Amino acid sequence: MTVNDDSFTNWKHREETAEAMIPIIGKLHRERDVNVLLHSRSLVNKSVVSILKTHRFARQIAGAELSVTETMPFLRALSALDLGPSQIDLGMLAATYKSDERGLSVEEFTAEAVAGAIGTGSVGPGAGRDVVLYGFGRIGRLVARLLIEKAGSGNGLRLRAVVVRGGGESDLVKRASLLRRDSIHGPFQGTITVDEANSTIVANGNAIKVIYANDPSEVDYTAYGINNAILIDNTGKWRDREGLSTHLRPGIDKVVLTAPGKGDVPNIVHGVNHDTIKPDEQILSCASCTTNAIVPPLKAMADEYGVLRGHVETVHSFTNDQNLLDNYHKADRRGRSAPLNMVITETGAASAVAKALPDLKAPITGSSIRVPVPDVSIAILSLRLGRETTREDVLEHLRDVSLTSPLKRQIDFTDSPDAVSSDFIGSRHASIVDAGATKVDGDNAILYLWYDNEFGYSCQVIRVVQHVSGVEYPTFPAPVA
Structure with missing residues (x-):
């Protein structure tokens, strides 16, 4: 048999193994609310090839490719346990098992590593949390996709309604079509039907009521059977506590803003300061996409080396706030054609760092350039460190x-020599460290951080909502602090 034959036979064997993993992963997710991960990447609802590619990607993080033949025994062991709602990382299980010298079987080791999830039972019927989206633009539709994807047994976060302004004839059909098709992120993974008589979009069995209103004061959510809900405002129209408080209508318990909050509204970057949210806090912000991109690596660098000062330059994809062609805009430069120009503008990310990292006393400055790409941006973080080090x-x-x-869901890492912006469309991390571009000279370090300013940010929003809703399930094995 030739080397080529050996490679093909090996591939077919791994395909078969990955194929066998899919029903086990699906059953754990649907029946037990268990999300199976591989180095922080979910394997739920993934194809055979996607599972194999995720295993191969592990080589960039762990230094070697992880085979499905290595992780399958752990997955089988998990399927035999009485697991409750949790997130379980097969990559971490395999890695920690290799370093364990006690001679335990895979079954014994797995049971010990996920002991905190065993015997906790599944979430009872109706124990989930209602979610309402106020606005249905770029971020709103991506958050909707994520909520539908993560529905699991239906006992976690439940997208119950979307509030929009009336758009005239065929409004509901058009909004469903925009959810179904996306020029950047591709087609919706599943089926969508429209019930115009009941003003409802049904996506993968999730009935989403579309409520038409021009102002928050017009809506009584309890009239739609919605109670104790978390409302996600992705319009950006209201940024301060007074404005966002108008959402606290009957049926709404908390308001989460998908933009930087003003005044005393807490700006939360999941993974960094989400544990500072007070239980009785009703209004909070998820800050900006750029803040979420720079704060986790900034914290990682500050914790290890100390940071004396820094500057962030963001090269940012254009957004709907800009004009397609030259036209009036209230802000400087943003009136010039977005697809045709690089546009110098401001960013509030640098000033927002202080809210997310109050213990970091280093001054951080920032600026931004909008460029003609529709998604994925890069933050160039230049730091003066507290001590000298090497690249x-x-x-x-x-x-x-x-x-x-604990920042592994926020920070990703790539050492690909040919990585470009489009490679990171759909990344679920807040930012991705580009190893090849990183520069270090003594106590000066420059990090290049890619981020999907739409989807990666939406994932951060969902993590914050999961946390404040009480359905943020623990991860096993536990991350190393």
């Missing part, structure tokens, strides 16, 4: 952070 040490540190730390 190799910084990269090793950030690689470890992306693999095993």
Whole structure:
């Protein structure tokens, strides 16, 4: 048999193994609310090839490709346990098992590693949390996709309604069509039907009521059977506590803003300061996409090396706030054609760092350039460190952070020599460290951080909502603090 034959036979065997993983992963998700991960990447609702690619990607983080033949025994062991709602990382299970010297079987080791999830039972019927989207633009529709994807057994977050202004004839059909098709993020994964008589969009069995209103004061959510809900405002129309408080109508318990909050509204970056949210806090902000991109790696660098000062330059994809062609705009430069120009503008991300990292006393400045790409941006973070180091040490540190730390869902890592912006469309991380572009000279470090300013940010929003809703399930094995 030739080398080519060996490679093909090996591929077919791995395909077969990945194929066998799919029903096990699906059953755990649907029946037990268990989300199976591989180095922080969900394997739920993934194809055979996607599962294999996710295993292969592990080589960029762990230094070697992870085979499905290595992780399948752990998945089988999980399926035999009485698991409750949780997130379980097969990559971490396999890695920690390799370093364990006690001679335990895979079954024994797995049961011990996920002991906190065993015997907790599944979430009871109706124990989930209602969610309402106020606005249905770029972020609103991506958040909707994520909520539908994560529905699981239906006992977690439940997207119950979307509030929009009336758009005239065929409004509901057009909004459903925009949810179904996306020029950047591709087609919706599932089926969508429209019930115009009841003003409802049904997506993968999730009935989403479309409520037409021109102002929050017009809506009584209890009239639609919605109670104790979390409302996600993705319009950006209201930024301060007074304005956002208008959403606290009957049926709404908390309001989450998908833009930087003003005044005393807490700006939350999940993974960094989400544990500071007070239980009785009703209004909070998820800050901006750029703030979410820079704060986790900034914290990782500050914790290890100290940071004396910094500057962030964001090269940002254009947004709906800009004009397609030259026209009047209240802001400087943003009136010039977005697809035809690089546009210098401001960013509030640098000032927002202080809210998310109050213990960081280093001054951080920032500016931004909008460029003619529709999605994925890059933040260039230039830091003066508290001590001298080397490029190799910084990269090793950030690689470890992306693999095993509590920030592993926020920070990703790539050492691909040909990586470009479109490669990161659909990334679920807040930012991705580009190893090849990283520069270190003594106590000066420059990090290049890619981020999907639409989808990656939407994932951060969902994580915050999961946390405040009480359905943010624990991850096993536990990340290394």
